[in-house]
Amino acid sequence: MIKNLHSRRGFLKGTALATGGILLSLQLPDAGRTRAALAASGPSPFVPNAFVKIDDQGVTLIMPHTEVGQGIYTSSAMMMAEELELDLDQVKVEAAPPDMSKYMDPNLYDQATGGSMSTRSDWMRLRQAAAAARIMMVSAAAARWKVDPSTLKVERGIIRNPAASQQLTYAEIAPDAATQPVPKDIKLKAPSQFRLIGTRAKRVDTAAKVNGSVLYGIDIRQPGMKIATLALAPVKGGKVASMDEAACRATPGVLDIVKSGDDAVAVIGEHMWAAKQGLEALALTWDNGVNGKVTLDTIVAKMDEASKTQGVVIRNDKNAQAAIDKAATKLSAVYQSPFLSHSPLEPLNCTLHIRADGAELWVGTQVPVRAQKAVADATGLAPEKVVVHNQLMGGAFGRRLDIDSIEIAAKLLKDIRYPVKMVWTREQDMTHDYYRPYYYDRVAAGLDASGKLVGRTHRVTGSSIYARWAAAAFKNGIDPDAVDGAAETPYDEDAVFTDYVRQEPDGMNTSWWRGVGPTHNVFVIESFVDEMAAASKQDPLEFRRKMLSRNPRALAVLNLAAEKAGWGQKLAAGHGRGISLQFAFGSYLAHILEIEVGKDNMIRLLRSVIAVDCGITINPDTVLAQMQGGMIFGLSAAMFNRITLTDGAVDQTNFDTYRVMRINEVPKIEVYQIHNNEAPGGVGEAATAAAAGALANAIFAATGNRIRSLPLADALGA
Amino acid sequence: MKTLVINGVSHQVEAPDDMPLLWVLRDILGMTGTKYGCGIAQCGACTVHLGDEAVRACQTTMDMIDSQPITTIEGAAANSIGAKVQAAWLEKEVVQCGYCQSGQIMSAIALLSSNPKPSDAEIDDAMAGNICRCGTYVRIREAIHAAASA
Numbered sequence: 001m002i003k004n005l006h007s008r009r010g011f012l013k014g015t016a017l018a019t020g021g022i023l024l025s026l027q028l029p030d031a032g033r034t035r036a037a038l039a040a041s042g043p044s045p046f047v048p049n050a051f052v053k054i055d056d057q058g059v060t061l062i063m064p065h066t067e068v069g070q071g072i073y074t075s076s077a078m079m080m081a082e083e084l085e086l087d088l089d090q091v092k093v094e095a096a097p098p099d100m101s102k103y104m105d106p107n108l109y110d111q112a113t114g115g116s117m118s119t120r121s122d123w124m125r126l127r128q129a130a131a132a133a134r135i136m137m138v139s140a141a142a143a144r145w146k147v148d149p150s151t152l153k154v155e156r157g158i159i160r161n162p163a164a165s166q167q168l169t170y171a172e173i174a175p176d177a178a179t180q181p182v183p184k185d186i187k188l189k190a191p192s193q194f195r196l197i198g199t200r201a202k203r204v205d206t207a208a209k210v211n212g213s214v215l216y217g218i219d220i221r222q223p224g225m226k227i228a229t230l231a232l233a234p235v236k237g238g239k240v241a242s243m244d245e246a247a248c249r250a251t252p253g254v255l256d257i258v259k260s261g262d263d264a265v266a267v268i269g270e271h272m273w274a275a276k277q278g279l280e281a282l283a284l285t286w287d288n289g290v291n292g293k294v295t296l297d298t299i300v301a302k303m304d305e306a307s308k309t310q311g312v313v314i315r316n317d318k319n320a321q322a323a324i325d326k327a328a329t330k331l332s333a334v335y336q337s338p339f340l341s342h343s344p345l346e347p348l349n350c351t352l353h354i355r356a357d358g359a360e361l362w363v364g365t366q367v368p369v370r371a372q373k374a375v376a377d378a379t380g381l382a383p384e385k386v387v388v389h390n391q392l393m394g395g396a397f398g399r400r401l402d403i404d405s406i407e408i409a410a411k412l413l414k415d416i417r418y419p420v421k422m423v424w425t426r427e428q429d430m431t432h433d434y435y436r437p438y439y440y441d442r443v444a445a446g447l448d449a450s451g452k453l454v455g456r457t458h459r460v461t462g463s464s465i466y467a468r469w470a471a472a473a474f475k476n477g478i479d480p481d482a483v484d485g486a487a488e489t490p491y492d493e494d495a496v497f498t499d500y501v502r503q504e505p506d507g508m509n510t511s512w513w514r515g516v517g518p519t520h521n522v523f524v525i526e527s528f529v530d531e532m533a534a535a536s537k538q539d540p541l542e543f544r545r546k547m548l549s550r551n552p553r554a555l556a557v558l559n560l561a562a563e564k565a566g567w568g569q570k571l572a573a574g575h576g577r578g579i580s581l582q583f584a585f586g587s588y589l590a591h592i593l594e595i596e597v598g599k600d601n602m603i604r605l606l607r608s609v610i611a612v613d614c615g616i617t618i619n620p621d622t623v624l625a626q627m628q629g630g631m632i633f634g635l636s637a638a639m640f641n642r643i644t645l646t647d648g649a650v651d652q653t654n655f656d657t658y659r660v661m662r663i664n665e666v667p668k669i670e671v672y673q674i675h676n677n678e679a680p681g682g683v684g685e686a687a688t689a690a691a692a693g694a695l696a697n698a699i700f701a702a703t704g705n706r707i708r709s710l711p712l713a714d715a716l717g718a
Numbered sequence: 719m720k721t722l723v724i725n726g727v728s729h730q731v732e733a734p735d736d737m738p739l740l741w742v743l744r745d746i747l748g749m750t751g752t753k754y755g756c757g758i759a760q761c762g763a764c765t766v767h768l769g770d771e772a773v774r775a776c777q778t779t780m781d782m783i784d785s786q787p788i789t790t791i792e793g794a795a796a797n798s799i800g801a802k803v804q805a806a807w808l809e810k811e812v813v814q815c816g817y818c819q820s821g822q823i824m825s826a827i828a829l830l831s832s833n834p835k836p837s838d839a840e841i842d843d844a845m846a847g848n849i850c851r852c853g854t855y856v857r858i859r860e861a862i863h864a865a866a867s868a
Binding site: 211621628630656 | 815853
């Protein structure tokens with residue numbers, strides 16, 4: 001696993017080099033620059049670094065990662081408020097503007113929010129930035145009072161000199177602090193000194209989310225703004241064949257029709273209803289082009305064919321094939337994971353006001369620099385002439401790591417000089433997603449006469465997201481995400497062969513989807529490990545335990561989940577329990593799911609028990625929320641979801657055909673956390689990756705039916 | 719021109735008969751708390767109250783509205799049940815992205831108005847029309863119980 005992490009970093013490092021060799025650990029500009037900035041902007045904002053701003057309005061923390069609901073604004077604010085000796089009610093948070101030099105995620109090599117990376121990337125730099133600000137303010141107060149800074153106390157943003165009953169607020173001392181030298185050696189608090197980190201502090205972003213006052217991208221209103229909605233070619237590569245512009249323009253409220261190339265048309269109206277009605281009146285017809293005959297079956301047939309040939313070798317230790325050939329028990333199987341849509345509840349949208357000399361963009365994006373560049377490229381404006389106002393997001397799940405919707409909007413609107421909000425209908429959103437790739441996995445394993453795993457092979461066949469999204473990270477034909485969790489498992493195993501075959505699907509765009517590589521690989525590995533246990537007549541829990549001699553943290557979460565789930569206790573007829581174990585996103589997680597399969601093959605999810613070790617915890621309630629929500633997101637897809645195509649077009653158009661789990665379908669979810677002071681692991685995606693394997697294994701336990709293709713409710717024929 | 723009484727305030731609205739209330743609220747009146755999620759009454763993000771009834775604003779066209787008062791999330795706190803539900807939502811830390819929560823809260827208020835002490839099964843029945851992609855369902859149930867006993 002360690003090896004895998006290192007190699008992954010190596011791949012990612014290539015991305016940075018390709019995008020200009022930007023390096024950043026912590027931005028602490030020198031005091032001279034701060035003074036210059038101060039002089040230019042009037043009195044008293046103290047901006048010691050990229051993340052802290054203090055003025056007479058109070059303390060503003062600049063959020064390098066974007067809020068998609070995962071709670072990062074709260075966690076980031078907690079990390080900084082801890083070192084600033086503030087409480088959360090004393091800080092405001094603000095989205096960072098696009099600026100790679102200040103806000104690049106040092107592990108993603110982009111100003112991006114993804115991969116459950118935010119806390120891992122910010123754990124040191126945000127605390128250091130906050131501590132630097134505090135040190136400079138304390139030093140400034142000490143200088144004013146002519147005392148030793150170490151004699152001063154700070155609490156809730158008030159600096160006190162106990163010897164002389166003097167006190168200063170941060171706002172009062174901020175102008176002086178700007179002239180203090182930036183500290184070199186910043187000593188951070190030890191975990192035993194934390195008063196905020198580790199507490200169930202209330203989220204900073206939710207009060208406005210329960211009374212309708214919060215603004216997402218889709219809620220932006222600007223003076224003179226109009227509303228547009230679009231139609232994209234239903235089949236990738238298709239072109240407009242005909243449209244009735246006169247009928248569209250005759251629709252009340254329609255203002256304009258705009259086109260981009262041959263494959264995108266939008267109608268601008270006084271409101272969304274006019275734009276929608278106008279688009280319908282256009283009565284678009286399309287030439288479908290080369291992908292007009294693509295179906296899911298034709299795509300899968302090509303993957304099956306491609307998977308018969310060896311790919312790029314990821315891991316080749318101790319001749320796994322020879323070990324399998326000699327094994328007492330041999331297993332082999334094909335697993336398939338479908339295309340999936342992100343379908344965040346806020347449909348794609350952005351608001352653009354393009355002028356001759358600049359543009360403004362209001363959008364909720366996980367990649368603000370890419371968003372800025374998309375508008376610059378489409379309009380011919382310099383990137384610095386494009387102001388990006390990043391917004392809270394109504395979910396993203398990876399969808400807003402792509403900027404196709406911004407690029408298309410900018411191309412469509414490049415000659416429109418009034419502000420336009422471009423809102424995708426749910427139908428356009430679902431049928432023009434950048435989907436979670438379809439994966440086709442061939443696995444084989446051998447067990448010796450005692451039932452011990454002696455060799456394992458795994459060939460992953462599927463799209464490379466890296467090759468498109470961060471080409472520099474796609475080196476030597478290896479997509480580090482596609483194989484994440486396949487080559488390295490939590491288990492003791494020495495003879496392992498893993499290879500990767502890149503096979504891009506016809507007519508489909510692919511991208512990151514919550515849980516990324518591990519979501520598919522953990523399903524495959526954990527299902528197959530269960531198959532090994534069954535083939536050698538071993539208990540699935542005991543079989544796993546025996547293979548964890550080198551991995552105490554994984555064993556600990558597995559044992560905890562087993563104890564809490566009551567593993568081994570007798571179950572009613574038709575009930576089954578399934579296990580999934582993983583190390584992914586820097587966190588250890590074991591999941592035991594109990595289900596009931598009815599006589600009609602209907603699956604009822606009864607109880608989901610999660611044990612997680614994500615190292616040091618910023619906010620345990622956020623961990624709990626991400627476990628609950630991530631699990632439901634994963635179970636929803638594992639139960640119900642797959643994207644299919646007919647004649648090149650996606651069949652699923654809305655939530656009536658792409659079923660999302662509802663409140664009456666969720667299991668009881670119990671989360672148990674192992675607390676320690678290890679480095680923080682990611683939690684946003686971990687539970688999602690643990691859903692499908694446990695469900696497939698529970699179905700096997702309940703019915704004896706081994707299902708190797710998702711979604712599971714479909715496969716059972718219920 | 720039609721008069722809509724929304725959260726106790728009269729608005730004169732010029733809109734076609736077939737225009738859904740969702741877009742009237744959002745794009746004409748600028749009340750953006752009511753959300754667009756699907757447009758086909760599958761997700762519940764646009765739930766508002768028409769009279770005492772929870773309805774999907776995406777399916778409620780102008781010609782379906784007579785003189786019934788309309789309540790949206792922006793006016794939810796004016797009613798004591800609404801205020802309790804919002805408080806419970808915060809106390810139980812229900813919200814993640816929050817996009818569905820206007821609709822969830824409006825559905826929950828309608829439930830508690832007709833059934834002050836709902837069981838889990840009754841909550842499931844009443845709330846099954848509201849999708850949450852972040853998966854906050856477990857806490858929605860807890861928050862409704864909390865609001866019921868507040």
